[in-house]
Amino acid sequence: MRNTDAFAWGMEADARLRSTVVSIVVLDRSPDWAVLVDRFERVARLMPMFRQRVVPSLPPAPPRWVYDRDFDLRYHLRRVMAPPPGTLATVLEMARRAELDEFDHARPMWSVTLVEGLADDGAALVVKLHHSLADGIGALQIAELVFDHTPEPADRGPLPPVPVAKEPGLLDTLRHTLGYEAATLGHAAKLAAQATPSAILGGVRHPRATVRAVTETTASVYRTVRPINETSSPIMRDRRTRRELGVHEVPLLALREAAHRGGGTLNDAFLAGITGGMRIYHERHGSTVEELKVTMPISIRSQGDEVGGNRITLMRFVLPVSDPDPAARIKETHRRAGSIRAERSLPYTQTIAGGLNLLPRWYIGAILRHVDFLASNVPGLPVQVYLAGAAVRMQYGFGPTIGASVNITLMTYRDTCAIGINADSAAISDFEVFRECLVAGFDEVLALAADSEPAHPGRTPRKRTPARK
Numbered sequence: 382m383r384n385t386d387a388f389a390w391g392m393e394a395d396a397r398l399r400s401t402v403v404s405i406v407v408l409d410r411s412p413d414w415a416v417l418v419d420r421f422e423r424v425a426r427l428m429p430m431f432r433q434r435v436v437p438s439l440p441p442a443p444p445r446w447v448y449d450r451d452f453d454l455r456y457h458l459r460r461v462m463a464p465p466p467g468t469l470a471t472v473l474e475m476a477r478r479a480e481l482d483e484f485d486h487a488r489p490m491w492s493v494t495l496v497e498g499l500a501d502d503g504a505a506l507v508v509k510l511h512h513s514l515a516d517g518i519g520a521l522q523i524a525e526l527v528f529d530h531t532p533e534p535a536d537r538g539p540l541p542p543v544p545v546a547k548e549p550g551l552l553d554t555l556r557h558t559l560g561y562e563a564a565t566l567g568h569a570a571k572l573a574a575q576a577t578p579s580a581i582l583g584g585v586r587h588p589r590a591t592v593r594a595v596t597e598t599t600a601s602v603y604r605t606v607r608p609i610n611e612t613s614s615p616i617m618r619d620r621r622t623r624r625e626l627g628v629h630e631v632p633l634l635a636l637r638e639a640a641h642r643g644g645g646t647l648n649d650a651f652l653a654g655i656t657g658g659m660r661i662y663h664e665r666h667g668s669t670v671e672e673l674k675v676t677m678p679i680s681i682r683s684q685g686d687e688v689g690g691n692r693i694t695l696m697r698f699v700l701p702v703s704d705p706d707p708a709a710r711i712k713e714t715h716r717r718a719g720s721i722r723a724e725r726s727l728p729y730t731q732t733i734a735g736g737l738n739l740l741p742r743w744y745i746g747a748i749l750r751h752v753d754f755l756a757s758n759v760p761g762l763p764v765q766v767y768l769a770g771a772a773v774r775m776q777y778g779f780g781p782t783i784g785a786s787v788n789i790t791l792m793t794y795r796d797t798c799a800i801g802i803n804a805d806s807a808a809i810s811d812f813e814v815f816r817e818c819l820v821a822g823f824d825e826v827l828a829l830a831a832d833s834e835p836a837h838p839g840r841t842p843r844k845r846t847p848a849r850k
Contacts, residue, residue, distance in 0.1 A: 382435070386513035387443030388745075390435060392783065395746055396483070396622045400512035403480045403626075403779045403803075404520070404792075405472055411497045411504040412769030414460065416534045420527045420769065421458050421493060426541040428523060430514050434489055448546030449489055459494045467500040469628070472507065477626045479509045480779060480803065490514060504771065512781060521761065528766040528773065609751040613673050613699070614659075616666050617786040620750050621807035627816045628777050631798040631823055638830035643711025648758045649718060650826050651791050651798070652677075653710040655756055656702045658822025662815055663702075672699045673753040676785060679722060695783075696721045697752060707826045749784030761793040777801040789819070 382390065392398035425431045433446040463471050475496060484490040490511035497504045515523060529535050612618050631654070633647075640650035656673065663670050676697050698721045701713045757780045766773050773794070779801040780788040786808035790801045800823075802816060809815045 382443040382445055382513065384443055389512045390444060392745060392749075393483075393486075397620050397805075398746060398749060398783050399483070400781045400783060401480055401484070402510055402512050402515075402520075402781060403476045404506075404508040405476050405777045405779075405801075406506040406508065406768065407469070407472075407774040407776070408504045408506070408768060408771040409774055410502060410771045412495070412771040413534065414495070414769075416769035417495065418454070418458065419537070419540070422454055423537060423540060424523060424526050425452070425454060425457075425489075426543060427526065429544065431489055431491060432544060432546075434487060435513075448544055450546040450548060452489065452546070456488065457492050459492065461494060461496055462498040463496050463505075467498060469505075472496055472499070472505045473626050473628070476507050476779065477624055479507055480624055480626070480781075481622070484511055503774070506768070521759070524762070524766075528762070528768055530764065530766060532767050532770060532772070534767070534769055609674065609697075609748065612751045612753050612786075614663070614670055614753045614786070615668050616663060617753060617808040619807040620784060620786070620805055623806040624782075625802075625804045625806045625809070625812040626779055627802040627804075627812065629800040629802070629816070629820055629823065630775075631800065631827065633793055633796050633798050635827050635830045636798055636823075639707070639826045639828075640711060642829040643708040643715075643826075645711040645715035649711045649715040651758055652700060652714045652718070652756060653707055654823035654826045655754070655789055655819065656700050656710055656714070656822070657705075657707060657825045658815075658819035659754070660702045660705070661821050662818035665814060665818060669703065671701070671703045673702050674698075674751070675700050676749070676752045676755045676783070677718075677721075678757050678780075705825075707829055711826070711829075746784065752785045755780065755782060755785040755788040757788065757790045759790065759792045761799075763793070763795060765795060775799050779803040787815075 389400040392400060429448075430446055432448055432452050434449045435444045436447050437444050465471075475494070479492070479494070491514060492509045494507040494509075495504060496507060499505065510520075636650050636654075637647050640647050643650060643653065645653075652675070659670070659673055674697060676695050679696050698717055700717060701710055704710050704713075757778075759778055761776065775797065776792055776794050777799045778790040778792040780790045780803060782788045782803055782805050785805075787802065787804040790803070792799050792801065802819065804812055804815065806812060
């Protein structure tokens, strides 16, 4: 395991910090079951972690992946009929229960449930996986093995061979630990050898700048790992294991246009919509809040990384909430988010995670449990895709709260930003009120684009469609 994946795995000791990711894929009809089985059998043969389970190593080495000799696709790929009323709300409840259920750690940590018999003759997939298997971009790479770009399923050829699996022994554990330590020391020596000449020369020529750079890097690392003693929100404070899921849809072009009008990116407009909703929600409770702490995944995936896997780091920062002007929130969010992406600690993500893995779990909880909310922006598929003959209507993602009051995940599909809301119902006891406030926050942002000429000729912001529940 990479140290960042081991960090997500180690948090399983606290049920409030579980890293379970759930996604709903809405289909216009039931897919061809035989084709669906072929697609996921192919994934399990081509993507090692989808056929592997986790076994412990000797510290300080992280746990490792080993092939499951008892792998059974029928356990991971299931087929059920939707209970009445067979609506999206029905599927959301099934996804909510999947999010709450702990993984069987003796098996690969994923499952896919085909839900048939929906009221509109449609179907849905409820996909559940542990965050250590894939981040948002990694999941989209895996989706390319499953989805087609035409209604007729493509012939993918014969299945790859089944990977050879053997039962790990004590010698394997010892070999893995020694290999990890040797690799860590070798990597450190290589960095030192590369950095020492330039560091010495730089220190001689520019001693003050060198000291300043070291100090800034140290401060950046501290900002990454420091514990937070209390939430900024006076009302979203409790953390338990209860969850509520909901969705909202926003036109992609309108949100992008609003971002342009506010001087930011799509991600900045997304965050400004959330903070607008947070301001309204606090006002509904007779409370005010100036700023809130957010955790946001930052992709560190680079060219040449293997398909799938987890290539993110979690960065915490503070966002403005009280300003009712959406353009001002977008502008300030852009400034703060930009500074986070330039943090000096980012290149040391794996090293930092390796150190955190050796700390007590209570300290990890202290780092995470007082964050106010978590937000994730996943670039999705820009074109129509099909699954085993069925057209994909929409896809929603629900990221883990990992100690925050709520995780709000944006996943784009074609011309729509599909927003998945995963809330801790101890922190947010009136979920429907919270969702209404969140919709109002996005309406504030979309209003920037509603009555203006489009910034891009030929692109007219689409009128917002009612949210589906």
